[in-house]
Amino acid sequence: KRIILIGPPGCGKGTQSPRIKNEHCLCHLATGDMLRAAVAAKTPLGLEAKKAMESGALVSDEIVIGLIEEATQQAECAKGFILDGFPRTVVQAKKLDEMLAKRGQAIDRVLNFVVPDSLLVERVVGRWVHPSSGRSYHVKFAPPKVAGVDDVTGEPLMQRKDDNAETLKARLGAFHDQTTPVIQHYAAKVVALKADRPQDEVAQAIASALNK
Numbered sequence: 001k002r003i004i005l006i007g008p009p010g011c012g013k014g015t016q017s018p019r020i021k022n023e024h025c026l027c028h029l030a031t032g033d034m035l036r037a038a039v040a041a042k043t044p045l046g047l048e049a050k051k052a053m054e055s056g057a058l059v060s061d062e063i064v065i066g067l068i069e070e071a072t073q074q075a076e077c078a079k080g081f082i083l084d085g086f087p088r089t090v091v092q093a094k095k096l097d098e099m100l101a102k103r104g105q106a107i108d109r110v111l112n113f114v115v116p117d118s119l120l121v122e123r124v125v126g127r128w129v130h131p132s133s134g135r136s137y138h139v140k141f142a143p144p145k146v147a148g149v150d151d152v153t154g155e156p157l158m159q160r161k162d163d164n165a166e167t168l169k170a171r172l173g174a175f176h177d178q179t180t181p182v183i184q185h186y187a188a189k190v191v192a193l194k195a196d197r198p199q200d201e202v203a204q205a206i207a208s209a210l211n212k
């Protein structure tokens with residue numbers, strides 16, 4: 001299966017991905033995680049992406065398309081993949097469709113995570129992440145066993161630089177202006193999911209959407 005997760009910042013894409021990945025044996029490809037790794041490693045690509053990411057704007061289509069083109073060709077992605085945070089513009093979506101068509105492949109489903117904007121500030125400001133695995137926690141909704149520490153590795157958790165109320169406004173603006181047209185682009189493949197409810201309920205709704 002080839003699945004796209006789409007939705008505003010903090011809607012739960014990164015939280016639900018590991019569950020879908022394990023259940024369906026798919027690769028989890030998150031452009032945000034790839035870009036943060038490049039920023040942390042100070043690669044040329046990371047240095048170019050840093051400013052846009054910290055201001056809440058989108059990174060250039062060229063950069064993210066390059067990342068996805070490479071990642072989707074990894075041997076372990078042969079069974080399929082979950083795209084988390086890509087495509088985010090119609091240009092990216094068209095490029096992806098073309099790229100897959102050349103390989104005789106296509107997107108099967110687009111899961112649209114619907115959460116009202118008003119709930120997203122609390123989700124984003126309370127988020128703590130384990131950068132190397134991509135696991136995320138929330139001070140109130142999904143606290144780690146020990147405050148500030150990853151459950152699995154015992155390593156320290158961190159907050160993302162773009163997880164503040166101010167930058168969230170810019171990220172939401174980019175979502176509404178540039179990413180909602182992607183939902184229309186895939187209209188026939190989209191399943192709308194009510195994502196403003198407990199994580200387990202969202203996971204169940206995803207499971208039934210994917211098993212149809």
Ligand code: AP5
Pocket residue numbers: 007008009010011012013014015016031032033035052053054056057058059060061064084085086087088089092123124126127128136137138139141142162171195196197198199202
């Ligand atoms: P990216 O990393 O993709 O960030 P985002 O889209 O803003 O999404 P988030 O990671 O903030 O949200 P999420 O849906 O994963 O939420 P999570 O599950 O963690 O992108 C970052 C930046 O990179 C962009 O701004 C851009 O600059 C650049 N970029 C990336 N991709 C790009 C592209 N394709 N093109 C151009 N630029 C690109 O959940 C959030 C919190 O809520 C957590 O604390 C979690 O524990 C909690 N939570 C989750 N589910 C629930 C629930 N059901 N109830 C209560 N709390 C919940």
Ligand code: ZN
Pocket residue numbers: 013014015030032
């Ligand atoms: Zn995420």
